[in-house]
Amino acid sequence: xxxxxxxxxxxxxxxxGGLNLEGYYKQMLDVLGFNYDVFTVxxxxxxxxxxxxxxxxxxxxxxxxxxQNTLTLVDQSNIQAFxxxxxxxxxxxxxxxxDIGESDFYKNVLHAIYVTDDANGSFFxxxxxxxxxxxxxxxxxxxxxxxxxxVDAIKPNGSIPIFYISYDDAYQFLMGTSMSAPIVSxxxxxxxxYYDYFSVDQVxxxxxxxxxxxxxxxxxxxxxxxxxxFKAITxxxxxxxxxxNLVSSNEAEIRWIDNSSAEDGFNIExxxxxxxxxxxxxVGAGRTDYIDSSISKGxxxxxxxxxxxxxxxxxxxxxxSINIPGKSGGGGGGGCSIVEGxxxxxxxxxxxxxLVFLIPVLYIFVYKKFxxxxxxx
Numbered sequence: 001x002x003x004x005x006x007x008x009x010x011x012x013x014x015x016x017g018g019l020n021l022e023g024y025y026k027q028m029l030d031v032l033g034f035n036y037d038v039f040t041v042x043x044x045x046x047x048x049x050x051x052x053x054x055x056x057x058x059x060x061x062x063x064x065x066x067x068q069n070t071l072t073l074v075d076q077s078n079i080q081a082f083x084x085x086x087x088x089x090x091x092x093x094x095x096x097x098x099d100i101g102e103s104d105f106y107k108n109v110l111h112a113i114y115v116t117d118d119a120n121g122s123f124f125x126x127x128x129x130x131x132x133x134x135x136x137x138x139x140x141x142x143x144x145x146x147x148x149x150x151v152d153a154i155k156p157n158g159s160i161p162i163f164y165i166s167y168d169d170a171y172q173f174l175m176g177t178s179m180s181a182p183i184v185s186x187x188x189x190x191x192x193x194y195y196d197y198f199s200v201d202q203v204x205x206x207x208x209x210x211x212x213x214x215x216x217x218x219x220x221x222x223x224x225x226x227x228x229x230f231k232a233i234t235x236x237x238x239x240x241x242x243x244x245n246l247v248s249s250n251e252a253e254i255r256w257i258d259n260s261s262a263e264d265g266f267n268i269e270x271x272x273x274x275x276x277x278x279x280x281x282x283v284g285a286g287r288t289d290y291i292d293s294s295i296s297k298g299x300x301x302x303x304x305x306x307x308x309x310x311x312x313x314x315x316x317x318x319x320x321s322i323n324i325p326g327k328s329g330g331g332g333g334g335g336c337s338i339v340e341g342x343x344x345x346x347x348x349x350x351x352x353x354x355l356v357f358l359i360p361v362l363y364i365f366v367y368k369k370f371x372x373x374x375x376x377x
Contacts, residue, residue: 004088008057010036013047016064017279025060036060043294044278046074050081063093068278070096076105083109097152111159117152187229194233198312205311210235210262235262236314239305244320252292252324256305256317263307263314268292271302297326 004010010029014022022038029036037056039048053059059082063070070093071079083089091110100106101114192203210231237259247253254268265284269277270292281290295301302321307314 004034004058006033006035008035009055010034011048011053011056011059012036012038013041013059013061014038015041015047015066015070016062017043017066018281019064021062021064025062043280044069046072047078050078050085053078053082053087054085056087058088058090060090061092063096065094065282066279067095067098068276070099071105076100076103076109080105080109094151097154101152101154107157111157113155113157115153115155187227187232190229191232195236195312197315202312206232206235206262209309209311231261234260236260236307236309236312238315239266239307239317242303242305242317242320244301244303244322246322246324247291249297249326250293250295252295252301252322253289254292254303254305254320255289258286258288258307260307260314262309264309266305266307267313269304269306269316273300277302277304295324297324299324 012022012025012029016022022040026036026038039052041047047061048059059079061079079089079091095117097106097112097114098117101112106112106114187207188203191206192198195203195206198206207227210228212226212228212231239256240259241255241257243255245253245255256266258266263285265282266287267279268281268283268290270280271277280292280294283290292301292303300321300323302319304319305317
């Protein structure tokens with residue numbers, strides 16, 4: 001439906017924040033025999049310029065599971081210019097709507113209306129958008145990748161949909177009596193009192209996710225087991241005891257206490273000074289440490305961590321900050337060495353700065369000595 005042939009050039013824009021999702025796209029394009037290049041976007045940076053994209057007939061751009069700075073204002077401008085010049089775009093990302101769903105770009109360029117952050121469905125039913133082509137996807141049979149957990153629900157805004165969500169797996173009214181109903185209802189109420197930011201579907205999802213599987217119950221119950229109150233309540237308890245220490249001139253070690261019983265991993269977020277938090281890494285379940293090797297001298301960083309699983313996110317841990325000693329990077333030069341000192345308050349200064357400051361004083365002193373010598377002679 002993008003009308004791209006194997007002789008056309010394709011640009012793959014890897015903007016997934018370091019999740020290495022490009023392998024899915026590269027493998028598919030290699031199998032199909034398409035000609036493509038890969039542009040990797042650094043974390044929290046802008047993607048390719050429109051002047052670069054215009055050399056390609058089609059751009060495949062994916063943002064993975066990032067939910068902040070998915071498409072920067074510069075990205076939006078470049079994509080719009082590319083499309084206005086006849087370019088073809090395949091854009092994928094689970095939280096693009098969550099991030100920029102209220103923007104004119106999202107509504108009028110991407111022709112979509114953002115509805116909610118999580119579609120809360122397991123079955124994606126394909127529409128016959130091309131003659132004879134229809135694809136149905138069962139989320140439960142997918143690889144549970146990060147970027148498929150919280151898919152945005154959107155409505156077309158003058159565009160043609162290719163998937164819709166089936167809610168046959170949601171709550172339904174059924175005839176009959178269940179002895180477990182009051183127990184499950186009590187667990188749901190207690191769970192919601194602790195995770196008061198969860199939606200109804202997230203409460204249900206947590207109960208199902210943390211149920212203890214029992215072989216004798218397989219095929220007889222939805223969960224194939226019995227509910228576990230303790231595991232449900234502790235499933236996404238926020239990490240605590242977050243610390244950060246400098247382990248080298250360009251590496252900081254972040255450590256935390258894992259309090260959750262059903263996490264799939266942890267997101268590490270960082271901000272500079274009064275800036276916005278951004279995800280710098282995701283680590284797997286059970287991890288309690290991370291080395292940040294992207295720090296710079298002379299800067300201050302603040303960190304926080306939260307757990308996630310297929311249902312949602314925990315609350316954030318405590319915040320910790322660190323000041324990286326030294327001066328921020330400057331330009332190079334040849335053969336000149338500058339000596340650094342510190343004043344009584346611990347602030348650094350350069351001896352060269354002091355010499356430059358004293359040049360006028362030195363000049364006046366030498367000039368007066370010269371005048372006195374002239375008068376004597």
